[in-house]
Amino acid sequence: MTRAAGEVGVNVRTGRDWRRGVRKVGNTRVRPDGMVVDYGTGTRYFISMTRPADAVISDRYLSLDDRLAIADGLVNKHTLTAIAAGIGKHKSTICREIRAHSVEGIYLPHQAHRDAASARARPKTSKLAVDPVLRERVEQGLETKLSPEQISHRLVKDFPDDESMRVSHETIYQALYFQARGGLKREVQTALRTGRTRRKPQRQPGQRQHRFVDEMIMISERPAEVEDRAVPGHWEGDLIMGEGNRSAIATLVERTTRYTLLVHLPGSHEAEPVRDGLIKAMQTLPEHLRGSLTWDQGCEMARHKQFSIATDMAVYFCDPHSPWQRGTNENTNGLLRQYFPKGTDLSVHGPEDLEHVAQELNQRPRKTLGWDTPAERLRDLLTT
Structure with a gap:
């Protein structure tokens, strides 16, 4: 000794x-x-x-x-x-x-x-509080309305050889919910799509749906290739409603790539304007990406047969009170509420506004796509 x-x-x-x-x-x-x-x-x-x-x-x-x-x-x-x-x-x-x-x-x-x-000592200084480069990158992601999980996984793709550019989504959430130790700017907290300052269980209220007289093809008859997303070109659609249900935007999401189209409905969201808007949107796509459309039983689809004739796309209808049968579209509509909050007048948004929002949404990395973006997946389909 x-x-x-x-x-x-x-x-x-x-x-x-x-x-x-x-x-x-x-x-x-x-x-x-x-x-x-x-x-x-x-x-x-x-x-x-x-x-x-x-x-x-x-x-x-x-x-x-x-x-x-x-x-x-x-x-x-x-x-x-x-x-x-x-x-x-x-x-x-x-x-x-x-x-x-x-x-x-x-x-x-x-x-x-x-x-x-x-x-193991707690509390520790947050990684975001001591690394300004990483913190700035996270703030940029939040400002473009990426979720903490999307930011975390995208950092791995964008900086594959830089271990310092790693942060878990839980660390980002902690930084937002506990400002004293988080290191993120307080105003960035508004980037969370829930707008909450603390966590709470998510609720999914039911949605009232209506049948109409024209014969419908139910989702149970939809081919298996649509169900397992093996073949691209099959879409899910719905309306997001504005204040007092007086304005609306039609949303279309491709099931394989999660690519989103937004349809401007300036006058009304009755059956004829919705039919015309959907036809116009689908005619911008190549034929091999016009497979089918899945919708709920809302009265805005009363002219679904005319839509099918014009686009050569079958329309499948979900069962009553079953929004999970259009899960991809439901999730996308939740993302869109960051741009079009509930209780606001949606008619103030013109076609250029909708195009900008759709482009930003299609540039978001998605977990289900291996953190690729919908735009990248659609590009691959169009170039192969």
Whole structure:
């Protein structure tokens, strides 16, 4: 011990404290079991306001006894498999522990336990609070109405070789919900499509749907190739309604690529204007992307047969009160509410406004597309 202390330039007593896992703070020493010895006053006490250093946090973590058992096993030249079996852990856990907490090939159990306890300390400074480059990138994503999950996964695609440009979506949510430690600008919180300042369970109210006289082809008759999204060109559609249901925008989403089209309805959203708007939108697409359209039983589709004749597209109708049968469109309409809030007059948005919103939505990376964008997937279809 005297030789080792001399090599590192510390007192022999300090060396003994290090070996026993004792921390020195002024005239006091804190032992691994939480005992505090104040040599100035001669008093001894346990720290009651904090967790003792050797407390068992969870079975997921190594305890001080586990680490001492690892050190003993190494001294006795036991295999890693034998050491792991002795403390009920996996061999890879032991391997990582030894590799992370060895100095010049010697495993130091007390130091390892202190380091692990320090790493678990809370609260930690948010990664976004200390990395301005990463924070700016996240803020840019939020300002363009990307969700935290989309931002997190897109960073991996945009910076594949830069490990510093990594942040989990949970960290972003925490930064928004807890401004004091998050590091994000307070006004960016409005980028969350829910507009909430705290989390709450999501509710999905039912939607009243109506049947009409003309014969309908029900969704149960829709071909399997539409159901499994194996063939592109099959669309889901609906209306998003404005204040007092006096204005509306028709939304169309392609099931395979999630590509979105918005249809301007300036006068009304009765059957004839909706029919004409949908026909005009679909005629801008190549023939192989005009397969079918799935809609609910709203009265705006009363002219569905005329639409089918004009576009050569079959129209399939969902069962009453079953919005999940058009899940892709329902999800997209939820995203569109960031741009067209409920209770507002949608007639103020012209065709150019709708085109801008559709382009921005189609540039969003999607989890279901492996974090590609709908525009990228549609481009691939058009160029192959």
